[in-house]
Amino acid sequence: MLKDVxxxxxxxxxxxxxxxxxxxxxxxxxxxxxxxxxxxVFPLGIxxxxxxxxxxxxxxxxxxxxxxxxxxxxxxxxxxxxxxAIGIVFGVFxxxxxxxxxxxxxxxxxxxxxxxxxxxFPSLFAYGFMVPGGFGTxxxxxxxxxxxxxxxxxxxxxxxxxxxxxxxxFTGGSMGETSAVLIILAGIYLVATKTAQWRLIVSTLLGAGxxxxxxxxxxxxxxxxxxxxxxxGSILFVSVFMSTDPVSAPNNPRAQWVYGLLIGTISVTxxxxxxxxxxxxxxxxxxxxxxxxxxxxxxxxxxxxxxxxNVPTGTQTGAKGGTA
Amino acid sequence: xxxxSLPYTVVFSFIVCFAFVxxxxxxxxxxxxxxxxxxxxxxQRSVLSALAIDYQDDxxxxxxxxxxxxxxxxxxxxxxxxxxxxxxxxxIFAGSGVWGTINGVVGVxxxxxxxxxxxxxxxxxxxGLGGRVDEPEFKRQFLDKPLDDGKIDVVREGDTEGVxxxxxxxxxxxxxxxxxxxxxxxxxxxLRDALRGEV
Amino acid sequence: MSDSAKQPGQILKQxxxxxNPIFMQILGICSALAVTNLLSNTMxxxxxxVFVTGMSNLTVAIIKNLIPRKVRMVVQTLIIAFYVIIVDxxxxxxxxxxxxxxxxxxxxxxxxxxxxxxAEAFAQSNPPLLSLWDGITSGMGYMGVLLSIALVRxxxxxxxxxxxxxxxxxxxxxxxxxxxPSAFFLIGVITWGGKYLMHRQGEPVLEGE
Numbered sequence: 001m002l003k004d005v006x007x008x009x010x011x012x013x014x015x016x017x018x019x020x021x022x023x024x025x026x027x028x029x030x031x032x033x034x035x036x037x038x039x040x041v042f043p044l045g046i047x048x049x050x051x052x053x054x055x056x057x058x059x060x061x062x063x064x065x066x067x068x069x070x071x072x073x074x075x076x077x078x079x080x081x082x083x084x085a086i087g088i089v090f091g092v093f094x095x096x097x098x099x100x101x102x103x104x105x106x107x108x109x110x111x112x113x114x115x116x117x118x119x120x121f122p123s124l125f126a127y128g129f130m131v132p133g134g135f136g137t138x139x140x141x142x143x144x145x146x147x148x149x150x151x152x153x154x155x156x157x158x159x160x161x162x163x164x165x166x167x168x169x170f171t172g173g174s175m176g177e178t179s180a181v182l183i184i185l186a187g188i189y190l191v192a193t194k195t196a197q198w199r200l201i202v203s204t205l206l207g208a209g210x211x212x213x214x215x216x217x218x219x220x221x222x223x224x225x226x227x228x229x230x231x232x233g234s235i236l237f238v239s240v241f242m243s244t245d246p247v248s249a250p251n252n253p254r255a256q257w258v259y260g261l262l263i264g265t266i267s268v269t270x271x272x273x274x275x276x277x278x279x280x281x282x283x284x285x286x287x288x289x290x291x292x293x294x295x296x297x298x299x300x301x302x303x304x305x306x307x308x309x310n311v312p313t314g315t316q317t318g319a320k321g322g323t324a
Numbered sequence: 325x326x327x328x329s330l331p332y333t334v335v336f337s338f339i340v341c342f343a344f345v346x347x348x349x350x351x352x353x354x355x356x357x358x359x360x361x362x363x364x365x366x367x368q369r370s371v372l373s374a375l376a377i378d379y380q381d382d383x384x385x386x387x388x389x390x391x392x393x394x395x396x397x398x399x400x401x402x403x404x405x406x407x408x409x410x411x412x413x414x415x416i417f418a419g420s421g422v423w424g425t426i427n428g429v430v431g432v433x434x435x436x437x438x439x440x441x442x443x444x445x446x447x448x449x450x451x452g453l454g455g456r457v458d459e460p461e462f463k464r465q466f467l468d469k470p471l472d473d474g475k476i477d478v479v480r481e482g483d484t485e486g487v488x489x490x491x492x493x494x495x496x497x498x499x500x501x502x503x504x505x506x507x508x509x510x511x512x513x514x515l516r517d518a519l520r521g522e523v
Numbered sequence: 524m525s526d527s528a529k530q531p532g533q534i535l536k537q538x539x540x541x542x543n544p545i546f547m548q549i550l551g552i553c554s555a556l557a558v559t560n561l562l563s564n565t566m567x568x569x570x571x572x573v574f575v576t577g578m579s580n581l582t583v584a585i586i587k588n589l590i591p592r593k594v595r596m597v598v599q600t601l602i603i604a605f606y607v608i609i610v611d612x613x614x615x616x617x618x619x620x621x622x623x624x625x626x627x628x629x630x631x632x633x634x635x636x637x638x639x640x641x642a643e644a645f646a647q648s649n650p651p652l653l654s655l656w657d658g659i660t661s662g663m664g665y666m667g668v669l670l671s672i673a674l675v676r677x678x679x680x681x682x683x684x685x686x687x688x689x690x691x692x693x694x695x696x697x698x699x700x701x702x703x704p705s706a707f708f709l710i711g712v713i714t715w716g717g718k719y720l721m722h723r724q725g726e727p728v729l730e731g732e
Contacts, residue, residue, distance in 0.1 A: 083695075094708060120699040122453050123495060333591040340586075340598055344605040351609055355616035362619040446623075453698070 005050065007102075009062040011246065014195040016062075018186040019069050019241075025182055026175045030077045030130065034175060040081045042068045045088045052097040061102035063247075067092060070110035070241055073176025074234060075117065076128030083124070087117040107288045108248050115281045129153075129172040152233045152277050155223050166231040177237040187240040196244035199256045204239040205230070207264025212272070221272040235267060238280040248288045253301060255294035263287040366445075367416075371403045373443035374414040374429035376467060397518040412440050415515060419507030422499040424448030426457070430466070430508060436474055436516045442466035442508075454500030465491050474512055478505040531656055538660035541721065545668040546714040550636040555669055556706040558628050562685045565673035567621050571610040571629060573662030576638045579603045580658030583646040599642045600633075607633045637661055672709045676700045 027034050045068040049060045071088050091113020096105040118124065152173075154161050165171050169179025177183075190196035212226040230236070243249060243263050250259050263283040270279025326332060365382055368389045372379055375392070379385045392414075393404045403414040411434040418427045426447040431440030444458045456462055465484065469476070472489025478501045484490040493501035544550045551572075558568045582602050583590075590598050611629045614622040622629065632638070641661050646654040677683055680700030682690035699705045 080695075098711070116699065119702075120697040121695060122698055123695070327589070327591050328593070333593055336589065336591055337594055337598070340601060344601055348605060348608055348612075351612050355612050358616040359612075359619075362615070366619070450698075450702075 005060050007059045007061050011195050012062040012066050014190065014193050015066045015241070016069060018189045018195075019066075019073070019176075022073060022176045022179065022182045022186060023069065025169060025179050026073060026077075029169075029178075030175060033077050033130070034072065036081060037072050037075070037079070037084055037175075038068075040085050041072050041088045044085055045071070045092050048089050048092040049097060049101075052093070053101055056101065058101065063102050064092060064109075067096075067109045067113075071113050074110065074114050074174050074237065076124055076173075077130045077175050078128050079117070079124060083117055083121055086120075087113040089113075090116045103247055105247055106292070108242055108245050108284055111242055111281050111284045111288075115285060118276070118281065152271070155228060155232060160228065161232065163228065163231070166228065171232070173232070174234060177234040180231050180236055183236045183240055190240065190244070196240070197246075197249070197256060199253060200244045200249055200260050201239050203257045203260025204243045204264045205235070205260075207261035208235050208239070208268050209264070211265045211268040215268070215272050224272050229268070229272075233271065233278050234280045235264075238267070238284060239264075242280075242284045243287065248291055250291045250295040252295050252298060255291075255298045258294050258298060259287050259291055262290060370416075370429045370443045370445050371414045374431035374441050375403070375405055375407075375412055376431065376441040377405075398514075400514065400518055402515075402518070410434060413515065413519070414440075415511060416445075417507060417511045419503065419510070421447055421449050421457075421503045422454050422497075423450065426500075426503065426507065430511060432512070432515060434519060436471065436512050436519070438468055438470045439466045439476075439508075440468065449500045450497070454494065454497040456494045456497065457500055457504060462494060471512065474516060475509050476505060476512075478502060531653070534653070534657050535660045538657065538664045539667060540664070540717075543664045543668065543717065544637040544640075544661055545665055545710065546717045548637075548640075549714075550640060551665055552710065554628055554631065554635060555665075555672065555710060556703040558625060559669055559673040559706050560676050560680060560701050560703075561624070562670065562673045562677050564621060564624050565669050566685075567614070567618065568625055568628065568632075569662070569666035569669050571607075571614070572632055572635065572637070572665055573659055574610060575603060575606040575632055576641055576662040576665075577655050577658035578606050579638055580641055580646040581651055581655040582606075583642045584649060584651040584654035587647055595647075596643075599639065603638050603642065604633050637665055668710075668713060671713065672706055675709055676705060680705075 023034075042065075045064055046060060049064045053060055068088060071084075071091060075084060075087065091109040091111075094116075095107050095109035095112030096102070099105045161171055166178070167180045169182065171178050187196070187201055191198045191201070209226055209230055212224060212229045215221045216224055216226055216229075239260075243260055250256055263280075263286070265283075266286045267280040267283030270276060270282050272279075276282070365385055368385050369379070371392065372385060372388055377388055379388055391405055395402050395404050400415065405412050405414075412431055413434065414429050414431040416427070416429050418425050420426070424447070426449070427445040428447075429443045429445065431442075432438070433440065442463050444463065447455070447457060449455045449457060469491070470488045472487075476489050476491050478491045478493045480493045480498065480501075482490070484492040491501075491505070538544070542548060545552070545555060554568065554572075559565050579599070579602050583599055586598075607630065610632065611622075614625070614629060638658075641658055645657045649657070674684070677685075677700075678690070679697040682688060682694040682696055697705075
């Protein structure tokens with residue numbers, strides 16, 4: 001049955017496996033909200049891809065399962081279901097299918113959906129977060145959309161969340177992005193199974209951490225100490241699951257370093273200096289925009305001698321600029 | 325006649341330009357007064373709103389504005405009105421918001437102890453977020469709002485109704501809210517300097 | 524592109540549908556993004572465009588035999604600019620509020636490629652009345668698409684149509700619809716839908732330029 005619908009993609013399966021602990025953790029944190037959200041997001045995401053691929057005579061990629069899981073985990077828990085529905089349909093349709101389906105998309109579909117929802121409904125920042133824990137019942141009984149400040153909002157206000165809580169994940173925030181420990185474990189699993197490219201994870205974290213420290217120690221953003229900044233919001237989650245997306249990231253190792261640094265620094269700039277409380281989604285989209293350009297203009301390490309004549313020379317590419 | 329020759333081309337271009345520009349000038353002249361009146365009305369409407377004066381139509385705006393005196397203090401243009409035994413001032417301000425300049429008019433009493441009203445003329449804030457400065461819900465907060473130590477304080481949470489100087493920030497638009505706070509407090513400062521010794 | 528059609532009916536069909544300036548020729552996109560968040564603004568703006576395309580086509584067609592070849596484009600631009608400024612002045616005098624909302628976009632009608640394109644491609648080689656008709660229908664093709672975009676954007680962005688609240692109080696507005704990027708998505712969808720329908724009808728589809 002399922003074989004007729006899905007293309008088998010072992011890599012994508014491993015990403016799904018790595019997300020299972022995080023999913024279970026957020027099930028503990030938010031209970032039925034996670035289930036309700038999944039019940040909306042998965043069928044719609046798969047259906048969107050199925051309808052589009054059917055007209056091309058192709059099957060649905062298992063990547064859409066990753067997209068749906070990621071999408072569920074990066075939206076705020078109290079998001080109304082109809083908004084989540086719009087987000088996933090937008091993400092899969094405009095983020096992926098209009099480019100020709102799996103393997104051809106420029107942008108990460110889950111992030112596209114998230115950004116569309118964030119920009120369309122900014123009031124989510126105000127009421128989207130819930131008090132976590134106890135399968136979604138930690139807030140007052142009967143009140144399901146109790147708003148709680150996410151660690152990022154606390155930082156912006158000048159207060160500090162408990163560092164241990166942000167590490168373990170017992171803080172407000174989007175569904176699955178809070179537990180630093182589980183995300184790091186998933187990252188180790190993905191790197192060990194060669195599913196994700198370690199360079200992308202390390203460079204993204206490096207870019208974010210370096211800029212955050214620079215901002216903090218120069219006194220520009222005294223509210224964001226780097227150790228809190230790195231553990232709050234979605235920097236870790238995005239580094240492990242988004243910047244490593246094999247479709248939208250560059251392939252060439254040096255380009256991957258630049259790509260990760262770009263994502264990390266843009267994310268932090270927008271988060272700390274901009275109007276939006278979180279900047280990682282913008283970081284990823286900006287990185288996506290430059291991914292193929294980076295592949296093109298940054299010389300590959302001298303393993304293969306393949307001289308390309310149309311490589312532009314002398315183009316500035318920031319820290320790693322060079323000539324072909 | 326050879327239509328591609330140089331003399332013809334020059335003469336033709338001249339005539340065409342002349343004819344069209346002439347017609348344009350005519351139209352411009354015919355509507356100039358109306359355009360000026362529109363600009364004047366726009367300013368007057370904002371000033372009236374900032375002094376919490378209601379109006380129905382353009383005629384009434386012109387009539388009501390007759391009661392308002394334009395005065396110069398410290399090089400600032402102020403609009404003054406005597407009402408209910410007190411003197412109220414309105415001042416046009418400009419200051420930087422998140423994306424661009426916010427222009428508006430704020431009305432205050434003579435010793436800058438409260439705001440009379442706030443009117444936003446234009447702004448470039450994000451629609452739906454900072455753009456909500458221009459919505460009645462936000463502006464209403466400035467109706468007869470006592471200041472706290474000559475300042476307003478835009479806060480994100482807590483009670484604002486009945487608390488001196490406290491204004492509820494726009495949800496999701498801390499930048500714009502802070503900008504309004506900075507701009508207005510600066511204006512209060514300057515107004516106080518300018519109006520000192522008038523009491 | 525060539526305009527072999529000389530029948531008013533065919534011109535109408537071409538300009539409104541099979542060679543629609545927006546979704547078939549992808550012209551005039553800039554204003555389609557900028558002024559489509561409120562129906563009333565869009566209406567005034569597109570009426571302005573209909574007026575300018577129609578009148579400039581008419582004028583060019585009347586004096587086309589007098590224009591020296593060397594200054595042809597300059598004279599066309601002059602004529603278009605003339606009508607655009609007339610529209611601008613009239614709006615500023617009699618519809619100041621809308622004129623302020625549209626901002627620089629009224630003046631920028633002159634850069635709308637549709638107008639220049641029709642003057643050059645049609646009015647230069649056709650009789651005045653037919654050119655007027657061609658200009659008006661081209662403007663209407665533009666108008667149709669912009670109004671449909673504005674319909675979606677105002678409905679979802681403000682819950683209103685022509686400024687009247689039509690959706691219930693609890694409706695959550697889609698902020699992105701108020702901002703220009705949303706028009707990109709909508710134009711994309713309209714282009715897709717339009718071309719899809721044309722393929723099904725077996726119309727010869729004009730590929731993008």
